[in-house]
Amino acid sequence: MMADRKTTLRFWIRIIAALVMLGAGAVAAGTDLAGSVEQHIAPVGRVQVEGAPPLQPLEQTQPESAEAAQESVLVGAPQLKRRDYPNIGVSSRAVVWVVAQMHLFFGALVLAVPIFVLVIELIGVKTRDQRYDDMAHEFMKISLTAYAITALFGGSLTLALFLLYPQFMEYLTRVFGAQMLVYAVLFFLESLFLYVYYYGWDAMRYGDRKWLHLTIGLMLNGVGATLMVVANSWVTFMMAPSGVDEVGAVVGNIWEVMKGPLWNPINLHRFVANIAFGGAVVGAYAAYKFLAARTQEERAHYDWMGYTSNFIAILAFLPLPFAGYWLMAEIYAYSQQMGITAMGGILAWLFIVQAVLIGTILLAGNYYLWAGMSRTEGSVRYQGFIKWIALTLVVCFLIWVTPHTLILSASEIAALGGSHHHILGPLGIMPAKNIAVILMLIATFLSFQLYRRSDKVATVKWERAGNALMGAIYVIAIANIIFAGIYYGYFTNTVYKVGSSVMQVFSTLVVIVSGVVIDAFMFKGARQLPSRWGQVPDRAQYALFALPIAFTWLMALMGYVRSSVRTHWHVYTVMKDASPDNFIPTIGYAGNMITLVTLLFLAFILFIFWIANLSTTKQPAPVVAGEGA
Template sequence: MMTKSSEVGSRGRHEALGLGLSLGLALLLLPVWAWAQEGAAAVDYRAFPGIGSRVAVWIVAQIHLYFAAFVLGVPIFAVTVEFIGTRTKDPRFDQLAHDFTKLMSVAFSTTATFGAVLVFFLFGLYPKFMNFLASLFFPTMVIYVLLFFGEGFTLYLYYYGWEAMRQRKGLHLGLGCLLNVFGIALMVVSNSWATFMMTPPTGVADQGAGLGLWTLVNNYAWMPINIHRLLANVAFGGAIAAAYAAFRFLAAKTEEQRARYDWMGYIGNFIGIGALIPLPFAGYYLAREIYAYNEQMGISMMGGVFSWLFIIQAVLIGVLFLAANYYLWLGMERIPGAERYRGWIKFLLFVLTVCFAVWMTPHSLVASLEEARKMGGAHHPLLGVLGVMSAKNTAVNLMILTTFLSFMLYKRANKVPTVPWAKLGNAVEALIFGLAAAIVIFYGVYGYFVPAVVRVGFSVYQVGAVLFTLIAITVIDIFLLKGARVLGAIEWGRIPERAQYALFLLALSFTWLMGLMGYVRSGLRMDWHVYGVMRDTSPDAFTPTLGFATNIVSITVIIFLGLITFIFWLGSLEEETLEAEQELDKDLKEAFRPTLRPHPAAGNPGSGAEG
């Protein structure tokens, strides 16, 4: 059998190769840029051949952010899963956490590579702007570099020390927590630069760094972006991990492998959807702060040039909810007793479909002059009322409640409560669900009869009702299902293969959605590098059209998914390599085993066999 040291050595060679490629690329490009800086006159902008500077930076930055989101999100739930395994003594959780971390360790060097290229592009193509940004945020840039090294060293200690610290789980979990501290700190620091460009504090144009570093960092959008990105990164990491599990499930050759990756896919999907559910609330918080900072920016976001992009966003988020529910419904086929709840699926699907249709309905239609005359304007006489935020807030909150109900049915599929108050508990849960849905619908309808300022506040009541429902029913279920009668064990691996394609769809939708929302956040600055402070005077100083932006984002999605598929393939090759090394170890043991020479049997010299 292969030794732990040879296994770690094999993985170490892969990681050393990735890290070496990253550092090698940096060392190769650094002299080129140094030569260019030395030989060229001082300029504000430089042109990138062919596609232009903005598109070049856009593509590299977006791919870097995809990988960075994955590298940040995975450690959060990897450490959580490892902690659960430590408390429950279930080796499956420990193995799952190790599998998650293996994905992150492979992606880390790719993240660093694209980050290095992005730095070269920014300082080479936008020198004046980057010098201005560095003059304000240089201390945080130094901190960022130190945090990056801390994250890298901690990641490798956490991953390669897995077996060595198996008997010292407290220390290993501490390393995992430290890894998350470094990762979240990196995100928070870099968010301060991006949000400063969007919502700079008042007085920056006159006082600059004199305002104080904390004032520059703690701008209007900084904390909302931190919360929104943290949830989004966890959801994104869960979706990509689930897609990896689906990839391995479809390639599995044994029932054991199918069961292992089926379970991994379920956990990844659970994490992704668990983080997706509160994500719209974080989005509301971010939008509110943008409106508070600058009303014109808020109007441009929701009712101006970017309004149609939010229709695309609605379609993608609707696809996320439908795919997640579809996966749960298919997953119930592997659970004995789940047939009791199959009749509910058609009603859940009906609610999701209606809400999806409402959410993606635009307020104003793209119509010809003749069509507009027949409608009496740009708004459809019947469907126009569904295009306002009252209808859309109602739809998304009902979709969240429906998805949560699907998960609760999945969780109960093979369990029957045995506590004396089971009927009362079920009735209370049904009442909470009904009241929450009634509150959401009531304020959604009432919003049509009040001014816009009042209507915006109604979303708080809707969100509050939904959050209370999620928390209250989760707590009740913990006690309600305690000691429940189990109808049968979940048969992992016995799920239709089409369920794995739902996981692929989730990963694709998450990736595309991240890219499009990044375009909105950057595009809100219009023709400013720093909104209202430093104007963009480059040839690219205009807002890209929606069609052009979706094409660029789609290109980044294709490149990222191609790279992540390659990483998945490398992961499968590594396991084949480990199996081959195990066979090699056996051969080497046989080759180096001492040869035993036969000795003549002891006996009397005169004795012998006579024929």
């Protein structure tokens, strides 16, 4: 017992040391900032007009000598012409679109799986339950196959970008310089840790070696997260360039170039979304294995694996809308025009499609939980809640998909009684949608809470008081969320309207945190009712298939929106896109491309599942005629 505590302590000391080193690196990188980061964001609005004399950098100090003048020449972003882009006979944008999206899908999967695998492995060590260890190892098998495909698409993307957009890549490599080599080094480290982590699993299974294995997993995740934020900095530089002046000449150090206004919002949003996406994909693997299982033992194992995957996907998904809200708020703060292009212009309809897909995810996740309640007889107590949760989800979903600004014909305007419907119009703007989204998240958490309670009977004396407190928190929090959305959203100024969304977020967090804490104390020493893993209807597994399909489609959709808000710029406001594709395509064309990459990814995923299954399949030895007689 004592040795176990010592190893636990050692593990956490390593974590703290790693965090301190990361923090020290960040501080060291940031210490040479001359003034605040905001001063280094390229100013929006001063743009190069075609045919006009080239813009000159502002506030250039006069060089003291000819030699100094030679050294201080700042080279701006190249101003391209149509002829600067190679023509390979098919749309360059379409090629890069497909390859980049595929690389991103697989990159997200490969970075996310080790995060929850490490947590599951740690739970296995703490609970001394071998099943957790086996499940974590099986999850890693999917990640390992996907890793090679990620690298293949990454290499293809690099080739496609340098072939089809050579001048743009020349500029990007000039801006980021040696940082791109750091990315390459990280890639080697990622491979090293990944292979040692996976192939060393059985060699480092017990005692101190197990903690060494966990440390390797921690290093793998540290390198993976760093890899992601480095790559994110290229994307956010294209959206909101920093560390360069208004013509794109580099005036800051690499830290100033990386730390643009959208870098951290994207980092957080992608980190959390990757976990949800990874959970959904491995959930589909568990469902596939469950449906193919031939023994009750196999069904029980994959049922449990599917439940864990759904738990990870939905748990990571709950805070995701808040991270997305922060990202969009930062986009509006950086450039109102960019924000309006996304949410009030041509791309606004895609946010309605987003609502449909997120509604699908939440309905599928909730349905899986309700179906899973059949594993225990104790769930009868909570069955009555399900129809009300379902009603809440459907009503909120309908509010969320209500559009606001429609392009209408004269007859449609006459039929509608104006450009906006007199009743449904107010439901089209953000305050109504904020209420709807948050109530859907709270309803999903309630499903979770009921599921977790369904196989337990509390034995504490204060059970009724605890339930009254939990119920009151739900009632008051929901009332507060609706009040904040309606009052501040429709009857006060914009500043209070936006500020009240933070109030709604905190109300949601109070529900989730108090729900976890109250249940933890209330069900301490509770009487356990028997749970029968594997006794879940087959149709619940199709909800697990629906999750990764909706997640993948959603990532392709919103990835397109994020990229498209740059409109006709390679790098917003400093480097124009002069290629034949420098326009926002029609929604129909974009929808087809998004669906194409989604189907392509799902085809690859089926291949990965098949490969993972193949590795455990053994051909029976041939029976020689006459031997068995």
